[in-house]
Amino acid sequence: MTRERTNIILIGMPGAGKSTVGVVLAKRLGLGFVDTDLLLQQRAGKKLQQIIDQDGTAAFRRLEERTLCEFDGCNTVVATGGSAIYSEAAMRHLAAIGTIVFLDVPLGELAQRLHDMQSRGLVIGPGAGLADLYTERLPLYRRWAEITIDGQGKNLEEVVDEVVRAIKRHEKTAGA
Ligand SMILES: Nc1ncnc2c1ncn2[C@@H]1O[C@H](COP(=O)(O)OP(=O)(O)O)[C@@H](O)[C@H]1O
Ligand SMILES: O=C(O)C1=C[C@@H](OP(=O)(O)O)[C@@H](O)[C@H](O)C1
Numbered sequence: 001m002t003r004e005r006t007n008i009i010l011i012g013m014p015g016a017g018k019s020t021v022g023v024v025l026a027k028r029l030g031l032g033f034v035d036t037d038l039l040l041q042q043r044a045g046k047k048l049q050q051i052i053d054q055d056g057t058a059a060f061r062r063l064e065e066r067t068l069c070e071f072d073g074c075n076t077v078v079a080t081g082g083s084a085i086y087s088e089a090a091m092r093h094l095a096a097i098g099t100i101v102f103l104d105v106p107l108g109e110l111a112q113r114l115h116d117m118q119s120r121g122l123v124i125g126p127g128a129g130l131a132d133l134y135t136e137r138l139p140l141y142r143r144w145a146e147i148t149i150d151g152q153g154k155n156l157e158e159v160v161d162e163v164v165r166a167i168k169r170h171e172k173t174a175g176a
């Protein structure tokens with residue numbers, strides 16, 4: 001891993017576990033942790049759902065893009081929001097400063113985990129559901145993934161273990 005790419009960037013659908021896995025992973029690896037949703041809320045001075053309700057999804061996406069592009073930390077696990085992959089500029093920036101890890105969780109498991117679709121602040125079109133989001137976004141997550149973790153049927157600890165192993169393998173390959 002080059003000096004400039006010391007971050008671990010988690011991407012994936014809402015409910016994939018980016019925020020919960022991220023903080024445990026950071027502790028395990030001795031890295032910092034940032035959840036970009038929290039940076040975004042602080043910047044806007046309101047909650048994600050309020051930004052979407054009051055300002056709309058396009059404004060939310062612009063704010064998210066700026067927040068991601070301005071992140072310049074190092075040695076940090078970064079939990080992004082599920083909609084991060086809509087911004088080419090943001091993803092290019094994140095790919096330049098870290099290793100992008102896609103937490104790949106099947107639609108059925110995501111649906112079981114998410115009970116707050118209406119208040120979570122999702123970037124979702126009118127009338128669309130989680131399945132529509134999944135179909136629309138999967139190619140984008142795959143496009144940006146440097147490492148993909150199959151999260152199917154795995155609990156938090158198992159996913160963290162898997163990410164640690166995959167990163168070690170990846171570093172060996174990259175350094176060879
Ligand atoms: N591996 C897992 N197995 C079961 N539930 C999980 C797992 N990872 C996260 N969760 C749960 O799923 C929900 C969404 O997790 P969260 O970390 O907020 O996802 P994200 O940040 O990707 O939207 C939380 O209730 C969390 O406890
Ligand atoms: O997928 C989405 O449209 C979003 C997911 C949220 O983050 P999580 O992926 O952490 O739930 C948050 O960024 C925002 O409300 C939009």
Ligand SMILES: [Mg+2]
Nearest residue numbers: 018019079080
């Ligand atoms: Mg999250």
